[in-house]
Amino acid sequence: MGADSLERPLSASILAEAYGTFVLTLLGPMSITVVNNPGLFPIGPSLGLGFIGLAFGLALFIGIASVSHVSGAHFNPAVTLSLAYTGRFPKNRVTPYVVAQLVGAALAGFAQLAMVGAAAGRAADLGTTVPNFALPLPYFAALLGEVIGTFILVMTVIGSTSPSSTLHWGSSAIGLSLAPIIWAIGGVSGASLNPARTFGPSLASLVFDASVFNTYWIYLVGPILGGLLAAEIYRRMEVR
Numbered sequence: 001m002g003a004d005s006l007e008r009p010l011s012a013s014i015l016a017e018a019y020g021t022f023v024l025t026l027l028g029p030m031s032i033t034v035v036n037n038p039g040l041f042p043i044g045p046s047l048g049l050g051f052i053g054l055a056f057g058l059a060l061f062i063g064i065a066s067v068s069h070v071s072g073a074h075f076n077p078a079v080t081l082s083l084a085y086t087g088r089f090p091k092n093r094v095t096p097y098v099v100a101q102l103v104g105a106a107l108a109g110f111a112q113l114a115m116v117g118a119a120a121g122r123a124a125d126l127g128t129t130v131p132n133f134a135l136p137l138p139y140f141a142a143l144l145g146e147v148i149g150t151f152i153l154v155m156t157v158i159g160s161t162s163p164s165s166t167l168h169w170g171s172s173a174i175g176l177s178l179a180p181i182i183w184a185i186g187g188v189s190g191a192s193l194n195p196a197r198t199f200g201p202s203l204a205s206l207v208f209d210a211s212v213f214n215t216y217w218i219y220l221v222g223p224i225l226g227g228l229l230a231a232e233i234y235r236r237m238e239v240r
Contacts, residue, residue, distance in 0.1 A: 008070055010093065014100040016071035020063035021104030022111075024056070024075050025200040029127025030112050031055035036124035040116065053182035061175030076194040077101055078227035082154045085231040098196075105200030113204040122208050128201035129190025129219055139218065142189035146222025147229070149185045150193045153177055154230035162238075192219040193226070 031052045034041045064073040072089070074080045077098045083089035112126050131142035156177040182191040192198040198219040205212040 010096060013071035013093070014096050016067035017074060017097050017100040018104035018107070020067050020071070020073055020075040021101040021196050021200075022108045023063045023066070024059045024194075025105040025108035025197050026111055027059035027062075028052070028056035028197065029108070029201045030115075032124050032127030033112065033116055033121060037116070037120050040120050049183055049186050052186065053179040056182055057175045057177075057179035060178050061172065064174060071097070075101060075104075075196070076223070077196055078150050078194060078223035079154060079157055081224060082158065082227035082231040085228055086158065086235050088158075101196040102199055105196040106203050107200070109200035109202070109204030112201070113207060118208040121205060125205040125209055125212050126201040128205055128212060129192040129198045130215055131190075131218065132188055135188065139215070142215070142218050143222045145185040145189035146192060146218060147226040149181045149189070149191050150223040150226030151230045152181055153193050154227040155234060158230065158234045189218065189222070193223050195220045195223055 031047075035045060035047050035052060038045050060075070063075055067073055072083075074083070074097060080089065080094055080097045080101070084091050084094050109126060113121055116126075131138040135141045153174075156174055160173040178193075181193065185191040190198075198216060202212045202216060
């Protein structure tokens with residue numbers, strides 16, 4: 001997200017985005033698979049949502065620490081679109097970044113499938129995200145949860161990486177913000193906050209679940225709306 005990353009060759013940035021999204025989409029959803037497969041991972045159910053939130057937060061922190069100087073460490077189409085909206089990211093790089101993120105996520109989904117197999121993955125669709133159908137209005141609740149969660153995440157991304165920010169640990173703040181968002185919203189929507197993060201496990205889950213993409217629109221529309229809303233509000237706050 002730093003200006004120095006824009007000076008890197010696009011090919012290097014694309015590779016970095018694919019790698020970072022791979023890390024996030026492997027380590028995070030794999031933690032869900034562990035929690036939801038007591039037959040293969042007996043300790044899993046006792047770990048719960050707290051473990052999942054920490055896994056995602058630390059995975060994001062690892063990715064940012066590894067390649068933020070190369071690509072800016074978006075790892076999320078909603079983040080890329082939001083930064084482009086604010087003028088802090090070149091619009092001609094949006095499509096290559098998003099494609100790289102989707103490819104990295106897909107590779108992570110199939111890597112997890114190769115490790116745990118279809119039988120294990122079926123318990124949680126390889127850690128993909130679905131609405132909580134026990135709620136009175138599951139689709140609305142999930143969509144609202146994704147909008148709000150992504151709004152908070154992108155506000156953290158934009159604010160902590162702003163040139164005018166006095167915070168010197170922006171990458172840590174972004175990773176730390178993801179965990180409590182998942183703790184709060186995970187039970188409502190799964191707290192994807194990222195179209196690529198849901199895309200990877202869903203694509204791999206098609207091996208055993210043909211309906212897995214039925215609710216994907218929530219995890220495409222919600223994060224993009226939430227991210228753009230954050231970008232617009234932050235843009236208005238920075239107007240002098």
